Amino acid sequence: MTSILERKLAWALLGLRIGIFIVMFIWALDKIINPAHAAAVFAGFYGISDLSSTLANVLGGLQIALCLAFLAGAWKTFTYGLILVLHGVSTLSSFPLYLDAFNNLLFFAAWPMLAACIALFMLRQYDTKLSV
Numbered sequence: 001m002t003s004i005l006e007r008k009l010a011w012a013l014l015g016l017r018i019g020i021f022i023v024m025f026i027w028a029l030d031k032i033i034n035p036a037h038a039a040a041v042f043a044g045f046y047g048i049s050d051l052s053s054t055l056a057n058v059l060g061g062l063q064i065a066l067c068l069a070f071l072a073g074a075w076k077t078f079t080y081g082l083i084l085v086l087h088g089v090s091t092l093s094s095f096p097l098y099l100d101a102f103n104n105l106l107f108f109a110a111w112p113m114l115a116a117c118i119a120l121f122m123l124r125q126y127d128t129k130l131s132v
Contacts, residue, residue, distance in 0.1 A: 006126065013127035016120045021071040023113060024083060028067055031060030045093040073131025076124040084117040 031038040035056035042048040063086075070079040091114045097104040120127065 009123070009126050010129040013120060013123055014129040014131075016116045017071065017073065017127060017131075020083060020087075020113065020116055020120065021067055024070070024087070025064065025067045028060050028063035031056045031063065035060075045090075073127060076127065076131075080117075080121045080124050084114075084121045087114055087117050 035051075035053040038056040038060070039051040039053075042051045066079060066082060069075060070083050087110070091110040094104075094107050094110065097107045101108070
């Protein structure tokens with residue numbers, strides 16, 4: 001029999017999973033719907049210039065597949081870990097913007113999401129609600 005804490009934890013982790021999914025899924029859709037924006041992001045934050053529309057679409061499609069597996073709670077070590085790494089790289093690549101905090105306030109939202117990704121990865125065995 002599961003305890004009240006385990007039941008509440010499962011619901012809380014589901015909330016984290018859904019919230020993280022929403023952000024990552026929209027970022028994936030952006031690569032497909034607006035590949036020029038994806039190319040600008042890759043050039044500005046990762047130093048990768050000349051990202052083609054085709055490659056942006058492929059990356060977006062792969063990210064959508066990852067997001068859907070993540071949302072389903074499938075292959076938790078792999079999917080939760082990869083989401084954590086992708087968001088971690090994204091958060092850290094924005095580091096110069098944090099130094100000018102008051103002109104880049106929205107970028108600070110990445111830090112609580114990174115903490116949520118870490119918590120979800122660490123507690124993945126307890127994330128059982130609506131999980132395959």
